[in-house]
Amino acid sequence: QVRLAESGGGLVQAGGSLRLSCVATGPTFSQRNLAWFRQAPGKEREFVAAIRWDGEMTYYIDPVKGRFTISRDNTKKTVNLQMSSLKSEDTAVYYCAADALWGRIRARDWGSWGQGTQVTVSS
Numbered sequence: 001q002v003r004l005a006e007s008g009g010g011l012v013q014a015g016g017s018l019r020l021s022c023v024a025t026g027p028t029f030s031q032r033n034l035a036w037f038r039q040a041p042g043k044e045r046e047f048v049a050a051i052r053w054d055g056e057m058t059y060y061i062d063p064v065k066g067r068f069t070i071s072r073d074n075t076k077k078t079v080n081l082q083m084s085s086l087k088s089e090d091t092a093v094y095y096c097a098a099d100a101l102w103g104r105i106r107a108r109d110w111g112s113w114g115q116g117t118q119v120t121v122s123s
Contacts, residue, residue, distance in 0.1 A: 004098060004113060006115065006116060014122065018086065019082050019083070020096075023076075024098065029074060029077045032053055034051050034053075035050035036094060037097055037107055038090075038095070039092055047105035051071065087121060091121045093116040093118050095115075095116045098110065
């Protein structure tokens with residue numbers, strides 16, 4: 001497994017932007033698919049975006065398409081989520097995840113998790 005640590009969350013006004021980062025420690029980072037999930041109060045953890053181990057493929061849920069961009073830097077062992085045009089419904093704790101087969105979007109399918117970072121969007 002790989003250890004993950006998120007940063008970059010905070011309070012932002014609707015329409016604003018935030019950039020989340022997740023740094024990994026452990027072996028074979030460049031061979032792992034990575035994802036971002038989020039969990040709002042009282043709701044289940046929700047898949048947001050994923051990037052394949054080689055960075056050649058990405059996948060987003062419809063509500064964030066065109067607003068969020070996932071990227072990775074295998075030399076720095078980081079995965080980022082650039083979020084723009086933020087809405088109040090984006091408010092949640094955001095988690096980065098690793099270790100799942102490509103195409104998996106259920107939280108139970110991902111084996112490694114960070115501790116989460118809070119994103120609050122005020123309207």
